Amino acid sequence: MSFTAEVKDELSRLVPDHVSCCKAELSGLIRIQGKLSGNYRLEITTETAPVARAAVRLLHGIYHLKTEITTRRSVLHKTYNYLITVPSQIGLEDALKNLGILSASGLEMGIYPHLVQKPCCAASYLRGVFLGGGFIANPQGDFHFELTCDHENLANDLVGLLLHMGIPSRSVSRRSAWIVYIKGAEPILDFLTLVGAHRSMLVMENVRVTKSVRNDVNRRLNAEMANQAKSIDAAMEQVKAIRLLVEKRGIDSLPPALQELALLRLSHPDVSLRELGELANPPLTKSAVYHRVRRIEAIADEYWKREAVL
Numbered sequence: 001m002s003f004t005a006e007v008k009d010e011l012s013r014l015v016p017d018h019v020s021c022c023k024a025e026l027s028g029l030i031r032i033q034g035k036l037s038g039n040y041r042l043e044i045t046t047e048t049a050p051v052a053r054a055a056v057r058l059l060h061g062i063y064h065l066k067t068e069i070t071t072r073r074s075v076l077h078k079t080y081n082y083l084i085t086v087p088s089q090i091g092l093e094d095a096l097k098n099l100g101i102l103s104a105s106g107l108e109m110g111i112y113p114h115l116v117q118k119p120c121c122a123a124s125y126l127r128g129v130f131l132g133g134g135f136i137a138n139p140q141g142d143f144h145f146e147l148t149c150d151h152e153n154l155a156n157d158l159v160g161l162l163l164h165m166g167i168p169s170r171s172v173s174r175r176s177a178w179i180v181y182i183k184g185a186e187p188i189l190d191f192l193t194l195v196g197a198h199r200s201m202l203v204m205e206n207v208r209v210t211k212s213v214r215n216d217v218n219r220r221l222n223a224e225m226a227n228q229a230k231s232i233d234a235a236m237e238q239v240k241a242i243r244l245l246v247e248k249r250g251i252d253s254l255p256p257a258l259q260e261l262a263l264l265r266l267s268h269p270d271v272s273l274r275e276l277g278e279l280a281n282p283p284l285t286k287s288a289v290y291h292r293v294r295r296i297e298a299i300a301d302e303y304w305k306r307e308a309v310l
Contacts, residue, residue, distance in 0.1 A: 003138045005048055007192070007200045011127055012050035014196050019062065021124040024115045026058040027099040028128025031111075032149055034101065040093050042086035051131045052082035059086060063095040111157040122165060127195040129158065136188065139207040145182040145191065155180050167191055231272055238293055239269045241300035248303065254296070261292045 001009075016022045029051075035043045046052050052069060059065045070083040086092060096102040100112020116122040133148035149155050155171040155178035162169045162180070167190050169182045182188050185208045192201035242262045245251075251259055264279050273293070277284035284292075 003200070004134065004136050006203075007136055007197050008048045008131055008134070009050045010197050010199055011131055011195060012048070012054040014127070016120075016124050018120065020115075020118065020121050022058055022062055023099060024121040024125040025128035025131075026055070026062065027101065027112065027115055028125040028130075029055055029058075029132045030096075030099060030101055030128075031154065032129055032132025032147075036096075036101075036107070039088045040096065041088050042092065042096070044084040044086075045081060046084075046132070047079060047081045048131075049080070049082060052084055054131065055084050059084075063091060063098075065089065065092060065095060109151045109153040111154065111161060116161060119165070122161060123194050123196070126158075126161065126165070126191070130195060136192075139185075139204040143183070143185040143188055143204075143208075145188045147180040149178050149180070150176075152178055154178070162191075165194055167194070232270065235265070235269055235271075238265050238297065241297050242266055244300050245296070245303065254299070258292055258296055258299075261289065262296060265293075 016025060030042070030044060033044050033046055035045070037043065044052075044055050046055070056067050056069060059067055065086050066089055068085040068087065070085070071080055072083060073080050093102065100108050100115050102108065103112075111125065116125050129147055129149070135146040135148070137144040147158060149158065152171075152173070158180045159169050159171050162182075167182065167187050169180050169187070171178055171180045173179075182191060185204070189201055189205060189208070192198075192204065242265055245253060246262070246266075251262065254262055260280060261276070261284075264276055268276060268279060271279070273289045274286045277286055277289040280289075
């Protein structure tokens with residue numbers, strides 16, 4: 001089961017406490033997956049059995065409408081989908097107007113404001129929209145979330161409603177549909193919390209924390225490896241400078257304080273400056289070792305300059 005299906009399964013089992021919230025959820029679901037034909041015949045299609053059961057429960061519980069459900073199997077994808085038919089009947093037109101699907105001028109293309117006046121109703125409406133056309137990527141990969149709708153007005157209203165609830169989102173046209181999308185873990189977690197998918201939110205939060213820890217460890221390892229590589233390169237340059245002076249001028253040409261350090265570096269070319277200082281007698285601080293190394297390199301540079309002039 002995909003993560004989207006898991007979230008929808010969890011959400012479809014929620015039963016709102018208030019009738020107004022039930023209406024908002026049903027309106028969001030119908031607005032995304034509903035199709036009107038003929039003399040107010042309503043069809044709702046979904047690929048998720050729990051969503052189909054939730055739609056039937058809401059249609060029966062709120063408006064006592066007669067429904068028919070048909071299970072169909074896709075030969076190509078070998079998956080089932082569910083067609084809920086609400087045949088033309090007394091009360092269906094009034095129900096559609098009450099749900100903000102129909103208005104005096106015909107189909108309502110945006111969100112009926114009266115349905116989402118209360119925060120709980122707004123959350124229920126968004127839950128219904130997600131049940132109808134929501135997608136959330138497996139959190140093991142990228143954090144990505146989409147709501148698919150069929151009209152720009154609805155997409156703009158959804159962006160506004162999400163922002164009103166504290167969740168930033170954007171909309172984009174994709175082929176014949178409009179997509180409202182949310183990027184990043186935090187706003188997606190906020191959405192799941194808002195609509196009541198607490199179990200799914202905890203699953204995603206655990207994955208996010210694990211990813212964060214893993215990324216921190218990788219960054220530290222990369223930084224340590226980079227520092228180690230720099231230290232090795234620097235040590236090789238030091239060894240090169242010391243060997244030059246030893247071959248051309250002899251170790252005795254260096255001051256006594258530098259002679260010990262030069263011999264230690266030749267004997268231990270792969271240790272850090274701190275470790276090199278610990279090998280000295282008496283031990284030296286990292287800062288003291290650094291300054292002595294710089295003096296040796298300066299003497300070597302001066303030698304090369306004189307050689308170049310000659």
